[in-house]
Amino acid sequence: MDPIIQIQDLYKTFTENDKELVALDHINLDIPRNQFTVLIGPSGCGKTTLLNTIAGFEKATSGKILLDGKPILKPAPDRGYVFQDYALFPWLTVLGNITFGLTHNGWEKKGAEEKAREYIDLVHLQGFEEAYPHTLSGGMKQRVAIARALAYNPEVLLMDEPFGALDAQTRKHMQRELVKILEKEQKTVVFVTHSVIEAVFLADLVIVMTARPGKVKGMVKIDLPRKRSYVEDHYLHYREQILELLEEEVEKGFED
Amino acid sequence: MRRKIFLAILPIVIFLLAWEVSARLEWVNPVLFPAPSAILNELVDLFQEGLPAHSILINHTLATLKRLGIGFSVGVLAGVLMGVLMGLSNPSFHFFNPLILVLMSIPGIALAPLFIIWLGFGDPTIITLGALSTFFPVVYSTTTGVRSVDRQMVRAAQIMGASRLQVITSVYIPWSAAFVFNGIKLGLARGWMTVIAVEFVAASNYGLGYMIWYATERLKADVVYAGILVMILIYFILDKLLIGNVEKKTISRWGMITQKQEE
Amino acid sequence: MTEQKKKSISLSSKLKSSLDFLFPFLIIGIVWEILVQTGIIELRSLPAPSTLLAKFWELTFVNGILWKHLGSSLYRLATGYLLAVLIGTALGALLAQKPLLHDMFEPSLNLLMSVPTIAWIPIFLITLGLGDKTVIIAIFTSSFFAITYNTMRGIEMIDKSIVNAAHLMGLHGLNLFLEVLLPASMLSIINGLRLAIGYAWRALVGGELLAAMIEWGLGKMVYQARYFNDASVMLLGLLIIGITGFLLDKTFLTILERNTVEKWGMTAKK
Numbered sequence: 001m002d003p004i005i006q007i008q009d010l011y012k013t014f015t016e017n018d019k020e021l022v023a024l025d026h027i028n029l030d031i032p033r034n035q036f037t038v039l040i041g042p043s044g045c046g047k048t049t050l051l052n053t054i055a056g057f058e059k060a061t062s063g064k065i066l067l068d069g070k071p072i073l074k075p076a077p078d079r080g081y082v083f084q085d086y087a088l089f090p091w092l093t094v095l096g097n098i099t100f101g102l103t104h105n106g107w108e109k110k111g112a113e114e115k116a117r118e119y120i121d122l123v124h125l126q127g128f129e130e131a132y133p134h135t136l137s138g139g140m141k142q143r144v145a146i147a148r149a150l151a152y153n154p155e156v157l158l159m160d161e162p163f164g165a166l167d168a169q170t171r172k173h174m175q176r177e178l179v180k181i182l183e184k185e186q187k188t189v190v191f192v193t194h195s196v197i198e199a200v201f202l203a204d205l206v207i208v209m210t211a212r213p214g215k216v217k218g219m220v221k222i223d224l225p226r227k228r229s230y231v232e233d234h235y236l237h238y239r240e241q242i243l244e245l246l247e248e249e250v251e252k253g254f255e256d
Numbered sequence: 257m258r259r260k261i262f263l264a265i266l267p268i269v270i271f272l273l274a275w276e277v278s279a280r281l282e283w284v285n286p287v288l289f290p291a292p293s294a295i296l297n298e299l300v301d302l303f304q305e306g307l308p309a310h311s312i313l314i315n316h317t318l319a320t321l322k323r324l325g326i327g328f329s330v331g332v333l334a335g336v337l338m339g340v341l342m343g344l345s346n347p348s349f350h351f352f353n354p355l356i357l358v359l360m361s362i363p364g365i366a367l368a369p370l371f372i373i374w375l376g377f378g379d380p381t382i383i384t385l386g387a388l389s390t391f392f393p394v395v396y397s398t399t400t401g402v403r404s405v406d407r408q409m410v411r412a413a414q415i416m417g418a419s420r421l422q423v424i425t426s427v428y429i430p431w432s433a434a435f436v437f438n439g440i441k442l443g444l445a446r447g448w449m450t451v452i453a454v455e456f457v458a459a460s461n462y463g464l465g466y467m468i469w470y471a472t473e474r475l476k477a478d479v480v481y482a483g484i485l486v487m488i489l490i491y492f493i494l495d496k497l498l499i500g501n502v503e504k505k506t507i508s509r510w511g512m513i514t515q516k517q518e519e
Numbered sequence: 520m521t522e523q524k525k526k527s528i529s530l531s532s533k534l535k536s537s538l539d540f541l542f543p544f545l546i547i548g549i550v551w552e553i554l555v556q557t558g559i560i561e562l563r564s565l566p567a568p569s570t571l572l573a574k575f576w577e578l579t580f581v582n583g584i585l586w587k588h589l590g591s592s593l594y595r596l597a598t599g600y601l602l603a604v605l606i607g608t609a610l611g612a613l614l615a616q617k618p619l620l621h622d623m624f625e626p627s628l629n630l631l632m633s634v635p636t637i638a639w640i641p642i643f644l645i646t647l648g649l650g651d652k653t654v655i656i657a658i659f660t661s662s663f664f665a666i667t668y669n670t671m672r673g674i675e676m677i678d679k680s681i682v683n684a685a686h687l688m689g690l691h692g693l694n695l696f697l698e699v700l701l702p703a704s705m706l707s708i709i710n711g712l713r714l715a716i717g718y719a720w721r722a723l724v725g726g727e728l729l730a731a732m733i734e735w736g737l738g739k740m741v742y743q744a745r746y747f748n749d750a751s752v753m754l755l756g757l758l759i760i761g762i763t764g765f766l767l768d769k770t771f772l773t774i775l776e777r778n779t780v781e782k783w784g785m786t787a788k789k
Binding site: 259260263266267268288289294309312349351352354355358359361362363365366368369370372374405445447448449452453456457468469471472475477480484487488491495509 | 539540541542543544546563585622623624625626627633634635636637639642643644646662667716720721725728729737738741744746748750753754756757758760761762763765766768785
Binding site: 056 | 409411412413415420427433490512
């Protein structure tokens with residue numbers, strides 16, 4: 001296996017109400033290249049913190065994260081990020097949002113717009129180029145956000161519960177869409193969720209994290225073809241496996 | 257729709273009619289409550305007196321608008337700059353915010369006596385206080401805007417490769433626009449009010465406020481009402497035309513108009 | 520965490536935040552004092568903080584004049600403002616319940632609400648004379664429209680199912696208003712009260728300053744000092760106007776907010 005991201009002895013604390021809390025407790029982890037890795041765990045387990053540290057939004061207290069062998073120090077366009085609440089710029093049109101990452105990385109305006117239109121096609125938003133985000137539905141906003149994160153061709157796509165704010169129907173639809181998009185765009189994805197169904201549907205590798213302080217509890221490799229349905233038997237078997245790992249942690253979380 | 261307009265105008269018409277009749281029949285003292293028609297007459301007279309070159313009303317109004325124009329521009333400019341500074345730098349926020357909160361609770365007119373000692377009667381005092389009254393709401397709103405910038409948006413820009421300066425120009429500034437406009441709106445209201453009020457006590461010979469106050473002291477009610485009418489009209493025109501248009505092209509289009517918050 | 524611990528933390532953090540708040544005033548006071556003492560600034564019209572403090576001592580504890588000014592101002596403010604609160608909320612509630620009245624008066628209210636406070640004062644000076652009545656009515660007028668309008672809007676925006684549920688439980692009239700409509704529209708009402716206290720404060724100070732027959736009041740204190748060219752009384756008066764105006768919002772409105780909408784979880788997270 002050729003890991004693209006290596007997380008080495010990552011330790012992170014933060015203070016809340018004058019108390020020091022351990023968010024990530026000496027995590028060692030390799031994220032495989034061009035695969036879909038899902039981080040799952042009970043709420044407050046630090047999975048988003050881990051993702052944000054990979055993004056460079058937050059700094060490790062000790063330990064480090066390597067991307068292609070080089071330490072991550074700050075956010076940079078070799079990574080793309082899709083936020084749960086979209087974080088689209090309301091003052092830019094759909095096209096403007098998607099070209100943002102291109103024009104800030106040396107693309108000419110015209111070339112950037114052409115490139116952006118390719119990605120608008122990819123996420124099926126033709127005809128909405130000039131629309132402002134507030135006029136779009138949640139699902140459409142998240143498509144824009146995905147196109148925005150992919151357009152400037154980062155090596156890694158980081159996704160923080162991207163479908164968490166969507167209703168159940170749209171959510172399923174977006175999961176299928178994402179699989180289709182990734183068929184065309186080979187990418188390393190790190191995806192945070194708390195839904196086991198979502199994890200098994202999307203992942204090549206599921207990493208289960210413990211309740212605070214966040215550690216790696218176990219890993220489940222999902223050996224299924226890319227095109228999956230929600231009801232197959234071996235699919236359920238993976239679900240059981242992850243749920244078992246999770247359940248202990250969820251209970252622990254309630255005892256606190 | 258037509259019914260709504262009719263209903264909206266109805267109480268105003270009834271009120272004006274009742275006033276007109278009471279004044280004509282002298283049920284109320286017409287010296288204190290001159291009939292609406294008499295006020296309109298006075299307005300026309302004030303406008304015509306001295307025409308074409310020196311219409312009294314226009315001269316007074318222009319004098320006030322000039323003072324407001326200078327004071328308001330200085331106030332907005334200084335307010336936005338100071339607001340951005342306070343929004344981006346925590347220490348400067350903690351130092352200046354308490355001062356601003358207390359100072360902005362002082363009505364502009366209360367500062368007039370002190371500034372008359374410092375700067376004398378007339379333009380310098382009126383313009384300075386107009387600028388100060390505009391400044392405070394603009395600083396306050398700009399600071400609030402910059403400090404409320406959505407952290408996720410800053411992060412989104414950073415990870416797409418925006419430099420620190422680019423993050424300021426491409427995220428902080430458009431994000432704060434809604435707040436800045438709100439502050440400018442308020443600043444216009446406060447500035448206009450303060451310029452007129454300070455003209456009551458500090459203008460030596462010209463200005464709408466001077467005209468109103470001169471008439472108040474001599475119990476010339478028709479001039480007072482006419483002057484106030486002009487004052488209110490001009491405020492509405494400035495507010496709607498000047499600021500409303502800019503707003504429509506920017507934050508309304510972006511869906512960023514938050515709840516209408518005045519004061 | 521125990522209750523007591525929570526309390527002690529919030530107390531010490533409160534103390535810390537008040538100290539943080541006073542810090543810039545202290546720094547400016549010290550720098551200003553040094554500038555005056557060393558003679559870098561030499562202006563009769565800009566007295567040193569020590570002069571202000573001496574004056575403050577004289578006006579509060581020697582002759583007590585300051586209390587009289589502050590007292591008259593607060594009395595006028597309370598009378599005019601409370602009157603506006605009572606009549607404004609009642610009228611707002613009425614307008615919200617009767618669509619016909621709403622359509623008739625909403626536009627006028629909106630218009631009157633945006634009339635600058637200062638516009639009312641000359642009118643009342645002419646029609647009501649140069650005394651107390653004028654100032655109190657000016658305070659009333661400038662706060663009344665904002666309170667009425669926001670109460671009306673607040674009640675109109677209440678979730679219909681809440682009102683229906685109350686009807687089913689047999690609530691009508693005054694009980695419905697006090698127990699359901701008022702709390703459910705509190706956020707908007709407090710918004711109106713906050714706007715109104717700002718307007719009222721401006722009307723009070725402006726009115727006191729301009730009404731010739733008035734002898735006491737913070738506005739008058741500042742204005743009278745002009746005849747004696749007494750910058751220290753002016754500065755002191757202005758500072759007290761600023762601090763009182765700031766505290767009005769920070770004390771009674773914040774307390775109201777904390778005990779109602781915040782407790783009920785109706786405020787959006789900041």
